[in-house]
Amino acid sequence: MEEKLFTIGQAAEYLGVSLNTLRRWDENGKLTAIKKDGGTHRYYREKDLEIFASDLMKFASEWIEDGVEFPGTFYCATSSIFNARLIKMEYALMQKSGFEKLYSLIILITGEIGDNSFAHNLGKWPDTAGIFFGYDLEKRIIVLADRGLGILETLRQVRPQLPSHVAAVKAAFTEFISGRAPEKRGNGLKLVREVVTDQPIDLFYTSGDAEVRMKGPDKAFRVMRGQRLVRGCLAKIEF
């Protein structure tokens, strides 16, 4: 059976990027196109597009670190788009064997992390507004990222003495504190920590140079200083 080939237009639609982006990615080797019999038209194997689109962490980290463009299918410009995509994921997850009850906690933590990005950066996005939201339920992974202010700058608005990214992320996950005080907020990440501690869910979360890694059966909440300095926030949820 002949393998299905996508035209450049179909590939652009599949990935949610422009034709020019695909041409550029072909020229710089990021996503190489096929040219039939020495012709100039670009074609793409469906499998190659699938593999390319599956590296969620790479897209998210390159975007927040260097502003590298990623497939638009993962972009949520507003919280309404995020909510709609989250509901779509919820329906798919509910039908997955073994997740008939657990789905609601996975949606809860994904929703809290994503909603935090919008709530804390409203009217303050340093450049690109919105978040990266990608998931692969077969691989059981969800990735969220934003190019916002990050936890330290957000919380310093109410607690200027916070000394470091590590201290800020620790406060965000353990105390009832909000960057939007005196509005009563700041319970979301505490519940994320509790749910991840109690359930078969792993979390990697980073903002600035602070990293939270909660993994495996004996996971504990700890904030460490990592090697990289991350703009905004990035979260990986595995289950």
Add this chain to the structure above:
Amino acid sequence: MKLQLEKFGKTLISRELGSEAFKAFQPTLREFSKDEVLEIDFSGVLTLSPSWADEFLSPLLEQLGDKLVLLSSDNLSVHATLRILGEANKRQFAIK
């Protein structure tokens, strides 16, 4: 009076929408007699987040006090959310 929370949606996630739901419910609440109990029914809700619930259930608890009663639910996100709100507000919801 019983309120089916799913009338506000099956996936109750953001603060923004929780706050909108609370405002939309105010006219109904004004017709409420002082001695009446408001029961909140979670059936049909797929996911309830602490952000949404903090904008809806927390101010309702302040307004109604003991007259607010939550009907028990077997949804894990409802359990987790009510637990953290009880801790954050330093006041537990009455659950039937």
